[in-house]
Amino acid sequence: MRTWLGRGTFAAIVVFGAATAEAQITTVIETPKRTTVAAQQAAARREEVAQDSIARITMTGMKEWVDSAAASLAIRPDTGTVPASDTAAATRRSTQPATQRSDSATATSGRSPVKATEFRDGARAPDTGTPVPTLAFLGAVMVLAGALLRRRPTPAAARRSRR
Amino acid sequence: MIKGGRARLRSRRAASTLLIAGGALVLVGSAASIARAAIARDAARSRWEEMEAGRAVTAARARVDGAGGWSTARGTPVARIVIPRLRLDEVVVEGVSDDDLRAGPGHMTGSALPGDSGNAVISAHRDRHFYPLGRIVVGDTIITESDRGTVTWTVAKLRVVDAEAAALHTSTTPLLTLTTCWPIRYFGPAPERLIVEATRIDASK
Numbered sequence: 161m162r163t164w165l166g167r168g169t170f171a172a173i174v175v176f177g178a179a180t181a182e183a184q185i186t187t188v189i190e191t192p193k194r195t196t197v198a199a200q201q202a203a204a205r206r207e208e209v210a211q212d213s214i215a216r217i218t219m220t221g222m223k224e225w226v227d228s229a230a231a232s233l234a235i236r237p238d239t240g241t242v243p244a245s246d247t248a249a250a251t252r253r254s255t256q257p258a259t260q261r262s263d264s265a266t267a268t269s270g271r272s273p274v275k276a277t278e279f280r281d282g283a284r285a286p287d288t289g290t291p292v293p294t295l296a297f298l299g300a301v302m303v304l305a306g307a308l309l310r311r312r313p314t315p316a317a318a319r320r321s322r323r
Numbered sequence: 324m325i326k327g328g329r330a331r332l333r334s335r336r337a338a339s340t341l342l343i344a345g346g347a348l349v350l351v352g353s354a355a356s357i358a359r360a361a362i363a364r365d366a367a368r369s370r371w372e373e374m375e376a377g378r379a380v381t382a383a384r385a386r387v388d389g390a391g392g393w394s395t396a397r398g399t400p401v402a403r404i405v406i407p408r409l410r411l412d413e414v415v416v417e418g419v420s421d422d423d424l425r426a427g428p429g430h431m432t433g434s435a436l437p438g439d440s441g442n443a444v445i446s447a448h449r450d451r452h453f454y455p456l457g458r459i460v461v462g463d464t465i466i467t468e469s470d471r472g473t474v475t476w477t478v479a480k481l482r483v484v485d486a487e488a489a490a491l492h493t494s495t496t497p498l499l500t501l502t503t504c505w506p507i508r509y510f511g512p513a514p515e516r517l518i519v520e521a522t523r524i525d526a527s528k
Binding site for chain 1: 335336338339340341342343344345346347348349350352353356357418419420424429431432433434442444446447448449450451453484486487488489490491492493502503504510511512513516518
């Protein structure tokens with residue numbers, strides 16, 4: 161009886177004292193708010209770092225671009241002063257190798273490459289594979305498996321079917 | 324108990340029927356693909372023979388008009404390739420797309436024609452026209468015929484490269500490059516390519 165009384169009291173405290181407890185917990189919850197601010201600061205910092213690295217990548221790209229532009233101008237020693245239109249042409253030319261680099265990067269990264277159908281220096285050998293042998297093998301295996309399944313029922317199943 | 328056994332037997336029979344029917348369909352599809360390739364190959368061969376017959380006329384017209392001779396439209400025969408030791412004798416068509424390669428070995432567009440100065444690239448399926456290339460060795464003789472004349476080549480180099488590797492290069496001297504998938508006997512997309520490079524021994528018109 162005393163045990164029941166004790167348990168009842170505990171339950172009443174839990175149920176009716178929830179409001180007070182909630183108030184207590186609400187006051188304690190203030191601390192996570194501070195961690196949220198810290199997390200926001202950390203996120204902002206991460207973003208800054210990312211932006212920095214993006215800027216670094218852009219700068220690296222710029223350096224490559226400038227280098228390639230310089231190279232494309234260097235192979236034309238007869239041009240003393242380069243007119244504005246020529247510079248534009250040189251820029252167009254200098255961007256071409258960058259495109260090729262990205263193509264080869266795609267090829268090495270294993271993403272679905274475009275089929276090589278036209279010859280150029282450094283081209284891949286054409287894709288000369290056919291699915292016919294694989295399909296024929298698959299078909300033969302399927303027919304064989306089907307025939308085996310039809311011909312050889314397990315002894316238990318055979319006995320059961322006889323019954 | 325008997326009912327369960329019968330149901331199991333029935334489902335077994337149904338599965339077997341499905342497997343046999345599916346397998347037969349796949350086999351028929353493969354056979355149809357092989358038959359289509361054989362028809363395309365025969366058509367290319369008869370077209371080549373017609374062109375051979377009119378070769379003198381074409382050459383004379385080219386001399387008069389200054390035109391480049393035979394047509395190099397995709398799918399049309401442009402050359403014939405013979406490797407006597409491997410008993411390989413195929414008509415080469417222009418282009419290396421799936422449709423072109425069904426008819427025979429394909430001449431890679433943009434590469435030189437066999438006999439011209441430069442790299443002439445010819446590719447074919449490993450399971451069809453270039454299947455004998457699995458037995459090719461350095462020193463084998465290759466004969467090509469085209470409107471540039473009959474040229475004899477000798478195999479100088481064999482290479483196996485990754486499918487994605489830069490395998491073809493320009494050349495200032497006459498060079499014949501044959502390519503096919505490698506390994507020759509392989510199920511699924513082959514991971515490598517066999518590159519056969521041959522140098523010219525002699526040429527005759």
